[in-house]
Every structure is written in C-alpha cells, then in structure tokens.
Amino acid sequence: MEGLFRRPGYTGPVTNSALRTALTAGGVLAAAGLTTAAGGFLGTRDFALREVTAPVLESGTFDRLSRFHGDGRPAGRREFTILHVSDLHMLAHQKMKQRWVSALGALEPDLVVNTGDNLGEREAVPGVLQALDPLLRRPGVFVFGSNDYYAPHPVNPVNYLLGRKNPPGDTALPWQDMRAAFLEHGWEDATHRRIDFTVDGLRLAVGGVDDPHLDRDDYPALGGGPNPGADLALGLSHSPEPRVLDQFAADGYQLTMSGHTHGGQLCLPGGHAVVTNCGIDRSRVSGLSRWSERMWLHVSSGLGTSKYVPFRVFCRPSATLLHVVERPSVPA
Template sequence: MSTSSLRPRPARKSDRNSTLASTLRTAARVTTAAGGVAAATGALTAAGGLLGTRDFILHEVTAPVLAPGTFDRLRRFHADAWPVGRDDFTILHVSDLHMLDHQKLKQRWVASLNQLDPDLVVNTGDNLGEEQAVPGVLRALGPLLRRPGVFVFGSNDYYAPHPVNPFNYLLGKKNPPSEVELPWRGMRAAFLEHGWQDATHHRTDFAVDGLRLAVGGVDDPHLNRDDYDALGGGPNPDADLAIGLAHSPEPRVLDQFAADGYQLAMSGHTHGGQLCLPGGRAIITNCGIDRSRVAGLSRWSERMALHVSNGLGTSKYVPFRVFCRPSATLVHVVERPSQ
C-alpha cells in the first residue's frame, strides 16, 4: 500500500456542504426532540396542576395555647360537655374557596367536613370566584353554618377576579382589584342569619360549651382595608381563648394581635404558594410573611401561634395547583405545658 493512500483526502466543497447539511438535520432532530420533551413536560405539569385543584385534603394540627388547668375548670362546671378524656377544643379553618357555581365536587367535600363535629368554624375569606357563586358557597358551608362560626372577608369577596400579570407576583407587586363588585352583602347576610358572627373591625365575646372565646378581626390587609384601631383595644382578659382574624397574614397586623394578647391568629390568602416546588416549597407568599409560614401552624411570638390555611380554591384565571393540594384544617387547641 502506498503512503499516499494513507493521507486524508482534502474535502471537496460538495462534501463539506453535505456534512454541514447532515449536522444541521441532526441538530434539528435533537432540538425538536428536546422541545417535544419540554412541551410534554409542560403539558403534564399543567394537567397535574389542573387536577390538583380537585385533590382536596384535610390537615390536622395541634396548637398549645390555652392556660394550664383550663379543661379541669370546664369539667367542674360543664361536666356533660367536657368528660374525662376530652382535652381539646377543635376549630375548623376554611379559607379561599374562590367558589364557582359549577364546582359541585368542592361543594360536597366542604359540606362533608361537618362530620368532623368541630366546636367552632373560622372562615378567613375569599369565598367567591364569580358573581353567580353565592348559592354554591351556601351549599358548601350549609351544614357548617349551623355551628358556631366567625368570619372576615378578603379581596375576592368584594371584587371579581380578572386576568392579571403573573410576573407581578414574582416581583412582589400587588395587582389592583377589578372594578366588578361581587354580591358579598347577600352572602354576609346569609352568614349572619345562620348565626355566624362577623369579626371585621369588631370584637365579639361568646362561649362554646363553657369555653370563653374572644374574637377580633380586621378587613383585608392585602387591600389596605385594615383599621386595627377600630377594634378599640385588646381581647377580653377573662377569655380562655383569644383569636385574631385577618384574611392576609400581614406582619403589621399580626404584631398588633400579639401585642394585645391574642393567643391564636388565623389567616388565609397565600394559597400555600399555589405553584410550589417539590415538597410544597413555596416560591412566593403574596404577602409580607416569610415562606416558612406560608401554610400551617407556626409560632409568631412567645404567646401567639399563627395558622395560615393554604385554601381550597384558586382564581379561575389561574386554575392550577402544583405540589400544593387544596385543604381545610382542623386545629386542635390544647393547653400549653405547665412551667
């Protein structure tokens, strides 16, 4: 074999064009395949997020905020209601229904929570998702309205949802509410008619099975509608349990609740982050609290606990939940440890 046969032959222009064309075709196939995977992944994520809006779950947490000896006193004076072995007061926390009239599955699921036999129902707002939704809300809450209950409203009780710029959430900017007013007055009248109490800029004292409650609340801080001074002071010092309510858990309001001696603050609004990373890790809270408090029970101060519901619905313009199942919570209020 001659040495000349071992030398690489110089590529002709036609060969170089053929090679380039082949490379481009390969790159196109790879790009198309990657795009298809990305599109498929996006479609699966979107489908999972849409299905996630119907994947309801009940959480249960224990809040040790009552003074030691509270249940012994109740047993002495209300033995029938507080038999030996009953050492908790249960609060069903529902929030952010964002109800649409056709959401019959959600309505049935919320109504079924009555089987939990809660001592108190707390509703922290954003019940409505459209103008036609009041009947759906009343179907969902119907059995619970026969129990002791308190409520405050959120922005989506007052104003209908509308398409907004989603990047504002990521940038920490508030989207202005729409100009379409929802029929919140009729819903409020129905709540009151059934016996629930409106805690908006109001303090109310009542007892459930002898447990003395003091509840105060503010209008939605997310819309800057809160006026804490309108409460006219802190809770009744004779109460066994003082609860502060605000739709959005803004630190300025929570600090005021804590300073005035409330033992438990309850809010919604965050949707638990709604579009979360695996493990339910929130990207944003849509309010002033940090991401570690975006849902569930946490300690706000030495004597005040905070419970934030991740809610049961979404805006109809963003009907997705990713790694963040819609939920209600049964809060077991118990005595704090003796010191």
C-alpha cells in the same frame, strides 16, 4: 430545513441527525410543560384535610370546664377543635368542591373559622352556601377578603412571581347577600369588631380586621385587646400581614388565623413556596408557626384559586382542623 435549530455559535448546516435531536428535545420540553400544566389543573381538585395541634390554652383550662359542667360533661376532654376554611374562590359549576366542603360537617368542629375569599364570580353565592351549609349549623366567625368584594380579573402573572401586588378588579361581588346568610345562620362577623361568646363552656374572645391586602384594615377600630377573662383569644385577618399580626400579638391574642397565600400555589417539589403574596416569609406560607412568644399563627393553604390561574403545583388545596390544647405546664 437548513438554517433552523442551530446551536449558538454554530454556522454550518443542520444535519438530519441534529434536527431529529432538536425536535426530540423540543417535544420532551413541550410534553413536560403540558404534563405540569395538566398536573397543576388536576391539583386544584386534590383536596386534603390537614390536622395540627395548637398548644395555646392555659394549663388547667379543661379541668375548670369540667367543674363548670359538672357530671353532665363528657369526661376526659382535652381539646377544643377549630375547622379553618379559607379561599374557596367558588365558581358556580364546582360541584366536586362543594360536596367536599359540605362533607367537612361530619367532623363536628367546636368552632368554624372562615378567613375569606369565598367567591370566584357573581353567580357563586348559592354554591358557597350549599358547600358551607352543614358548617353554618356550627358556631362560626368570619372575615372577608378581596375576592369577596371584587371579582377576579386577568392579571400579569409576572407581578405575582415578583411579589408585586395586582390591583383588584372593577366588578363588585354580592358579598352583602352572603354576609346576610352567614349572620342568619348564627355566624359572627368579626370585621373590626371584638366578640365575646362561649362554646361548650370555653370563653372565646375574637377580634378581626378587614382585608389588609386591600389596605382595608383598621386595627384601632377594635378599641383595645381581647377580654382578659377569655380562655382563648383569636385574631382574624384574611391576609397575614406582619403589621396586623404584630398588633394582635401586642394586645395579647393567643392565636391568629389567616388565608390568602394559597400555600404558595405554584410551589417547588416538597411544597416549598416561591412567593407568599404578602409580607410574611415563605416558611410561614401555610400551617402553624409561632409568631411571638405568646402568639401562634395559622395560615390556611385554602381550597381554591382564581379562575384565571386554575393551577396548584405541589400545593394541595386544603382545610385544617386545629386541635387546640393546653400549653405544657411549667415545673415549679
């Protein structure tokens, strides 16, 4: 064993004591690595529901809705709830995830927003539909991400850590079948469309773009900003790229919603992201933040990962219930 495990600059023989120390240190490091890997894998199943309050509605909105509904409306309502789900990256065998997502239907949100990357493999469409079934019975809107169109493939993880974009895979996913099912249940596809509809008296204007991560976004295709008569204007984009967010803000959208980042996925303790995998800064990698004076941004941490990187470290998979409320009134 002489000559093994030498310290830099040390030329003498390795003693039994030194060898034991080296082996012990190596064992500790190996155990720590295995523990981290195991914890990261188990972290993919540690689902969480997050709740945030988004003060984006004009003061007096709910008073107007009460007058609209008259005596038939429940008194005292002061919020509109949006359930934001994203990045399921569903695999057919992920029954635990499917059950957890399905249970979100008990929240009875006013609106469901799905910002894409639902699929993790070709066989996953039935699992996605089973998971989302109770939510498909609620009003909903969606846009797609790269992992709705193309199956994941092994990539160089160094590119991710260095902020380099990996190319999409070559295997097409059956997104058309999933889209057809979403539409059949009444969800609206906001991809390069402006949609106006009403939910329980609240007038919504929704505009969305295709995935900027694949450079599929065509913001001018929206043909202008949201309906100025809307109570709430939502902008949807799978990846929260600044070029798209700036356009939403300039056109008067009040709240934009995205996914894609996985909250950083491999984070430092405390959930501090190392990378965002897009153009936003790390402070906005998940949760609610103000993008401009009049627009808020919500980024979902998402509920899954690529099957080739099945780890989440200090970054729980999550969905978010947004409580949309009125902005504080400004004193006269």
